[in-house]
Amino acid sequence: MAFYAAVDLDRGDPMDWEELHLVQVLARYGSLSAAARGLGTSQPTLSRRLDAFEGKCGQKLFERHPNGLMPTMACRSILSALDEMEAGALAVERRLAAQEDDLQGAITVTSLDWLGDYVIAPMLARFAACHPGITINLLNDSRRFNLSRRDADIAFRFGSFDQNDIVERKVADIRYGLFAADSYVDRFGQPSADNSCTYSVVELDEAPVRVSLSAWLRELLPDARVILRTNSIRSQLSVVEAGLAVATLPFFLAAGRPGLRALVTGTSAPTLPLKLGVHSDVRNIARIRKLIDFTVAEFSGLRSSLHPANP
Known part of the structure; x- marks a missing residue:
């Protein structure tokens, strides 16, 4: 799908979302090196892509400084529009995914530290053993993954979720x-x-x-x-x-x-309290719904171990 940038273009060439998303990601990370780590690419590659994009739109979008990138006025003027475009594109992606009705595909789960290692990982392995068409990726990390951007499909977290449209449920x-x-x-x-x-x-x-x-x-x-x-x-x-x-x-x-x-x-x-969170648009995808129900039942079976009555 092609989008047009909110900058003045003499050439009238369309820009696709990948080009525009690069600007948004660089503004979000604040440096080429941090963005490269986040995207799993190299700093020189991102630098070349940014140079090409700035040449295409005829605008300087970032000032390079020793400590990172500083968005120019032209860049700042389009960031809110880019956020809206991202939100719309992600909503389309989530709603298309929600039409999937078979137990096939990948699920990304995020947890943290000991909980992911000793509690969540064995649960996910038991689930995957029963559903060979499903691949599960577990990310044990203290970062708060963005469920709206589908950085993860399901998150287990202490405390509440602060993103919009997240359905949360206490599991233990x-x-x-x-x-x-x-x-x-x-x-x-x-x-x-x-x-x-x-x-x-x-x-x-x-x-x-x-x-x-x-x-x-x-x-x-x-x-x-x-x-x-x-x-x-x-x-x-x-x-x-x-x-x-x-x-x-x-x-x-x-x-x-x-x-x-x-x-x-x-x-x-x-x-x-331990809570499970999932975006409302994807919670009824068959494989995600199946995994949610499975983990809720597993946590119910662990209740006395996780919360002993007379420690």
Whole structure:
């Protein structure tokens, strides 16, 4: 499908969406190198494409600076129109995809960290084993993939979805607790406000959905020393297993591991709601609907493991 740019063209040559989309992507990423990584291509290739496009439309669209690309006034004047064109093109793509009614094709699922590795991945493998016509791609990444652009078809996430037209459903409550190695407890005893100055902790980065975990830990051990902050639950777990610190960890991951124990805190363990999100235009595609129903049933079967009643 060919689109015309919202710039003054003397030549009247049509521009296709790929040319226009390049401008939008470069403005979004802010540099050739970042855009090349995001698109899976090379910086010289994008530079050549940009030069050719600027020559075609007779407008300079970006100023090159050492720290990246700066959109010119001409570029800024068309970005909102490009966003509208992208939204329209994506809506067409999603609605055409929604007409598919067989269990064939690919599904991209996004999750994060331990949840994707230890919970979601086995679910998806079990589903794929039953449906040989479906290929599933799992992306474990802390980035918030855009479901409207179909960066992913299904997302599992702590916290709510902030994109338009996303249907979300809570699939589980994940209970956390304070965990330490047996050797650590032997050295420092059970935690309390009185002895918290002797404790070391490893914390998760202060992402919005993780604030409740950090706040609970700081209330529990107000004088403990934070020896490491990380964006990975697995990193926390490795530090705890090494007997170097305590951490707030999900029971599903930490409970039952040799040499680890859940510490008695005297307070309610924090719980995070896990939600599934899917764009409203694609949720009834046969293969996506089938996978949603399958994972919901799987999470129901894991309820007692993910949220133990008496940890």
